[in-house]
Amino acid sequence: MSALLPTAAPRQTWRAVWDLVRARPRLAVVAGLTLVLGTGVGLLAAPLLGLVVDAVIAADPGALTWPVVALGAVALVSGVxxxxxxxxxxxxxxxxxADLRERFLGAALDLPLARVEAAGAGDLTARASRDVGVVADAVRTALPTLARSAVTIVLSLVGMAVLDWRFLIAGVLAAPVQLHTVRxxxxxARKVYAEQRIAVGAQQQQLLESVEGARTVRAFGLRDKHTDLVAERSTTAVDLAVRGVYLLTRFYSRLNLAEFIGLTAVLVTGFFLVDAGEVTVGAATAAALYFHGIFNPINAVLGLADDLQLAAASLSRLVGLLLEPSERAEPRPHPGADLKLAGVHFGYDGTPVLRGVDLEVLAGERVALVGANGAGKTTLARLVAGVAEPDEGSITLGGVPVRPGCPVHLVSQEVHVFAGSVAEDLRLARAGATDDELRAALRAVGALDWVQALPDGLATRVGDGGHPLTAAEGQHLALARLVLADPPVVILDEATADAGSAGARVLERAADAALAGRTALVVAHRLTQAAAADRVVVLADxxxxxxxxxxxxxxxxxxxxRLWAAWSAPR
Incomplete structure (x- = not known):
């Protein structure tokens, strides 16, 4: 299994949450005070209704006026x-x-690429999507309900004690069963849900590894092994989910018992106190209303234990990433753009993919990598880009080891179009670029005409929920970002592979323009790219x-x- 990213301990998690809340003291105080005020005023309805009951029993219509008026005022103030x-x-x-998301994103972007590769993108993806979503749902639904319910429970118990302390004793008889159930x-549940989150992350990672490395998996006959791994991790995730459902079923059955005990105790206590003349029927009614009023909040709080366990497990995984050492590195100057690989070995799951590769790419030279599927072309490109580190050997740029911060830019066939305007998408490469500079970059790669033809030009929203772009158009934007970033060394990993024949030719021309004057290593999907390179390197085994x-x-x-003859033969 990959070395998954860390999960924070409970104390570390809640310290991080407290730091986030403490950063907004005024807002937290106002929210707390208005919550107590609204709940407290609303709870005055129970004793007022008790007075109404006593007035009706006494057949005194005049005594009904002020409690009814007070009930209207309570409703108004409580509502506001x-x-x-x-x-x-x-x-x-x-x-x-929002603050948590920003910190998480910053921590994710600062992770060393080798650490991400070791942990697997699946674990990081699960945290960024599933875990963030679980915490967001808890913040928007569970936590407001929890806060209101907690205040209601505390103030209702105080109200019952004011009416008669014996009502409070009767009501809290349900507490031992409830507390035992929650504990x-x-x-x-915490252990089960934490294990489930880890299992889901491992499952997602295995699926990503198997899909992304499909060519290598097929080439080395690892299909059955990867299928078994996916099945094994999926079974683990399902088993843990079933255990969670079983725990939840037993949890609610115990809560029902606690509700029966508490309600019975309050009703019996009210009967004896009224019979003894120690409280009025109205007071007993108010006590019953108070207990009935905390009936749903208590169940809500206890019922939220499931959501809160899920949220706590997810929150611990998000905070865990914040504790991971970052590798924020400023680009370091290199004496030249000569790229050199010496004795590079690398393998997946103990299966060697690269065996002692020696390669030198001179400054300004364009080298094409070609070879059959599984020859190691993409793996070599990822190593040169610093996404992973070689098991043996070295990769240097201008004599300096390739590390995060080295001026190497990778463009692969899996290009992401970010949600936002075209201009915002392009400015990811150079934040301060003017509109004229954006147009110049688009013009350089032959994309300006179709961008200007979009509904709002550079301001057109693209990506998720925006104007749809073709695979070729997405690659056009990636190549324009390359021009804006202006790195001295570029790795193109089959960047035109997802386009059709006509689109591939357009993108090849765009890539030629983007690579002009740069040191380039091109994983060639089409051998026309190899023919246009200064030098061709053939990888085999x-x-x-x-x-x-x-x-x-x-x-x-x-x-x-032989590859050229097979590729150029009439079809």
Whole structure:
């Protein structure tokens, strides 16, 4: 299994949450005060209704006036305070959530690429999507309900004690069963849900590894092994989900027992106190209303234990990433753009993919990598880009080891179009670029005409929920970002592979323009890219089989010549 990213301990998690809330003291205080005010005023309805009951029993219509008027005032004040508190609590929760997201994103972007590769993108993706979503749902639904319910329970118990302390004793008889239920559930569920989150992350990672490495998996006959791994991790995730459902079923059955005990105790206590003349029927009614009023909040709080366990497990995974050491590195100057690989070995799951690769790309030279599927082309490109580190050997740029911060730009066939305007998408490469500079970059790669033809030009929203772009148009934007970033070294990993024949030719011309004057290593999907390169390197069985200019390799009649003949043969 991959070395998954860390999960924070409970103390570390709640310290992080407290720091986020403490950063907004005024908002937190206002939210708390309005919440207590709205709930407290609303609870005055129970004793007022008790007075109404006593007035009716005494057949005194005049005694009904002020309790009824007071009930109207209670409803008005409680409604306004509840609305204000709801808005403040929501604002506090959303601001804390936004801050957490920003910190998580910053931590994710600062992770060393080798660490991401070791942990697997699946674990990081699960945290960024599933775990963030679970915490967001809890902040928007569970936490406001929890806050209102907790205040209601505390103030209702105080009200019962004011009416008669024996009502409070009767009501809290349900507490031991409820507390035991919560402790039992928390003790068992936290572990199950934490394990489930880890299992889901491992499952997602295995699926990503198998899909992304499909060519390598097929080439090395690893299909059955990867299928078994996916099945094993899926079974683990399902088993843990079933255990969670079983725990939840037992949890609610125990809560029902606690409800029966508490309600029976309050009703019996009220009967004896009224019979003894120690309280009025109205007071007993108010006590029953108070207990009935906390009936749903208690169940809500205890019922939320499931959501809160899920949220706590997800929150621990988000905070865990914040604790991971980052590798924020500023780009370091390199004395030249000569790229050199010496004795590079690398493998997946113990299966060697690259075996002692030696390669030198001179500054300003364009080298094409070609070879059959599974030869190691993409793996080599990822190593040069610093996404992973070689098991053995070295990769240097201008004599300096390739590390995060080195001026190497990778463009693969899996290009993401970010949600936002075209201009915002392009400015990811250069934040301060003017509109004229954006247009110049688009013009350089031949994309300006179709961008200007979009509904709002550079301001057109693209990506998720925006104007749809074709695969070729997405690659056009990626190449324009490359021009804006202006790195000295570029790795193109089959960047035109997803376009059709016509689109591929357009993108090849765009890539030629973007690579002008740069040191480039091109994983060639189409051999026309190899023919246009200064030099061609043929990989076979993880080794450099041939290297030289296109014409020389054709004349040599070796592996490259056979690949060229097969590719250029009439179809």
């Amino acid at each position: 305070a509840t609305a204000v508190s709801g808005a403040k609590v929501a604002r506090l929760g959303e601001s804390v959530l 039992w559930y928390a003790r068992n 993880g080794r450099v089989a041939e290297a030289g200019p296109h014409a020389d390799l054709l004349a040599a009649g070796g592996d490259y010549a």
